[in-house]
Amino acid sequence: MGWYRAVVHPALSALPPEVAHRLVMHALALPLPWERIGGAVRDPALETTLAGIRLPNPIGLAAGFDKGCERLAALGRLGFGYVVGGTVTRHPRAGNPRPRVVRSPTRLALVNAMGLPNPGAEAVARRLARSPRTSPRLVSIADEAVPDAVASHALPEPHVDGVELNASCPNVSWGRDRDTEAHLAALLRELGARRTRPLFVKLPPFRTAVEREVVLTLARIAVDGGADGLVCSNTRPVADRRLAVGRGGLAGRVLLADTVRLVGEVRASPDGVVPITACGGIFTGEDALACLRAGATTVQVYTGFVYRGPEILRELTSRLAAELRPSARTPEDR
Known part of the structure; x- marks a missing residue:
C-alpha cells in the first residue's frame, strides 16, 4: 500500500466529499514535483494516437474532476496521457443543492448529483x-439549447486539443430522455464545419435491451x-436518499463489467470505426487491459483516481507498458 492509500486517502475520507475535493484542488495549485508524485512510466510502447491527438500514454483523467479547468496543468504533470476538463456549459451553473455527492467505500464507488456546476464557457x-x-x-x-452548446464549443476550442460532448449526463434532463437523440443530431449538424478540433461523444451506459x-x-x-470518437460511458443513474x-x-468499480461490454458492443457495431475510449470502473492495470482488449483506444479514470490517488498512474502505466512492449508479445500476437 502506497503513501496515498495509507495516509492521505483516510484523512480525506474523514471529510465531506466536496470539502476533500476542494483541499485536493488547493494542493494542486502548489509548486510540487507532480511528475515524481505521479510516477507514471514513460515508455514508447505506451504512446497512442487518439483521433490524431498524440498521447504519451492511453490513460486519461475523465471529465468532472476539474470542472472549471483550474488545475489541468498540474494534473497533466502527474502523468496522465491527457486530461478532460469540465463539464462546461454556456452560462455559469451553481449545480444541484447539497449534499450532491456521497461515497460508497465498500464498493469503491461514488454517487454524484452535482448538476454540472461550472463557471461558464467564457470564464473557462x-x-x-x-x-x-x-x-x-x-x-x-x-x-440543453443547441445555440448555447455551439457557443460552449466555440469559446474553449482554440485552447484545447479536442472537445468531448456530454450527451449522457444523468443529472440534467437533456442527458436522460429520448430527446437526447434529436438534440445530438441537431448539435452535430450545427457544429458541422465550424469545428477545428476532434470531437468525441460521451454515451450513456445500458443495462436493458431497450437501453x-x-x-x-x-x-x-x-x-x-x-464525431471523431466515442466515450463509453457515463455514470449509471441510481436512486440514493x-x-x-x-x-x-x-x-466506481461496479461499472467495469458494463464498460467492457459496452466497448465491445460498440466496437462490433457498424459504428465501431472510430476510436473508443473506455470510462467507468477502471482501478488496475488489468482493468485497463480488459478495456483495450475489448476494443478501446484509451481509457479514462475518475473514481479510481479518487480512491487510489496519483499512485494509480504508476500502476496503470507500468502494467500496460509491460504488456504492450514488443518483447512481451508472443509470436502469435505479432
Whole structure:
C-alpha cells in the first residue's frame, strides 16, 4: 500500500466529499514535483494516437474532476496521457443543492448529483488561454439549447486539443430522455464545419435491451454526424436518499463489467470505426487491459483516481507498458 492509500486517502475520507475535493484542488495549485508524485512510466510502447491527438500514454483523467479547468496543468504533470476538463456549459451553473455527492467505500464507488456546476464557457476559455499545456487536454461541454452548446464549443476550442460532448449526463434532463437523440443530431449538424478540433461523444451506459438500442442509436447518430470518437460511458443513474435530489450517477468499480461490454458492443457495431475510449470502473492495470482488449483506444479514470490517488498512474502505466512492449508479445500476437 502506497503513501496515498495509507495516509492521505483516510484523512480525506474523514471529510465531506466536496470539502476533500476542494483541499485536493488547493494542493494542486502548489509548486510540487507532480511528475515524481505521479510516477507514471514513460515508455514508447505506451504512446497512442487518439483521433490524431498524440498521447504519451492511453490513460486519461475523465471529465468532472476539474470542472472549471483550474488545475489541468498540474494534473497533466502527474502523468496522465491527457486530461478532460469540465463539464462546461454556456452560462455559469451553481449545480444541484447539497449534499450532491456521497461515497460508497465498500464498493469503491461514488454517487454524484452535482448538476454540472461550472463557471461558464467564457470564464473557462479565459482560464485555458492562460494555462500552460503540460499534456494533451480536452474540454467536456453540455447544454440543453443547441445555440448555447455551439457557443460552449466555440469559446474553449482554440485552447484545447479536442472537445468531448456530454450527451449522457444523468443529472440534467437533456442527458436522460429520448430527446437526447434529436438534440445530438441537431448539435452535430450545427457544429458541422465550424469545428477545428476532434470531437468525441460521451454515451450513456445500458443495462436493458431497450437501453442498448438507445445507446447504439446515439453511437450511430454521433458517427454519422462526424464525431471523431466515442466515450463509453457515463455514470449509471441510481436512486440514493443521501442526496438532496434523491438520485444521481453511480461511478466506481461496479461499472467495469458494463464498460467492457459496452466497448465491445460498440466496437462490433457498424459504428465501431472510430476510436473508443473506455470510462467507468477502471482501478488496475488489468482493468485497463480488459478495456483495450475489448476494443478501446484509451481509457479514462475518475473514481479510481479518487480512491487510489496519483499512485494509480504508476500502476496503470507500468502494467500496460509491460504488456504492450514488443518483447512481451508472443509470436502469435505479432
